[in-house]
Amino acid sequence: DQQVKQNSPSLSVQEGRISILNCDYTNSMFDYFLWYKKYPAEGPTFLISISSIKDKNEDGRFTVFLNKSAKHLSLHIVPSQPGDSAVYFCAAKDQGAQKLVFGQGTRLTINP
């Protein structure tokens, strides 16, 4: 039972344009949602998070939007840069069990 789903395995965006990565979840007990970025042969690194009581959080070029009624969140990167090319994982924290559940990841490629 995949509680966190990223339905797009890959996304290609032109440099300077907006990148939008999507994530869906099923568990209403998640209290925080996070985005991680992963380069090859490295561990995932934290990017941005949002509490379930908010609908938007912004940090520089990165903005996360949460739609609780649709159980959907998205990460916007604008403007996209070549260094943003990586695999992006959506994750959700289960407030009861104190564990992080991850999606399958989306490979983002920024083209010059």
Next chain:
Amino acid sequence: NAGVTQTPKFRVLKTGQSMTLLCAQDMNHEYMYWYRQDPGMGLRLIHYSVGEGTTAKGEVPDGYNVSRLKKQNFLLGLESAAPSQTSVYFCASSLSVEAFFGQGTRLTVV
């Protein structure tokens, strides 16, 4: 400023062999996690710990055991390795929300 350190970084095992992966964190975090990453499957939680002396099963615990005897260390054991356990293993630790990851251990079982 080590953060989360995993040893070893690479290992090749024969089917049936056993091994232990070590994870050490120096941030005094309560929560620690072991994940495996496989193509198209994302990061799947194997086992986790909410404090010294505690462990709990994640999504894919079969074939693995863990121990958290000291707060800073979280060990992942494979008693009898199988080819299906070929994967990249990541350890992570957390104080509350954000988790910090190690560099990973690439394990191949032949």
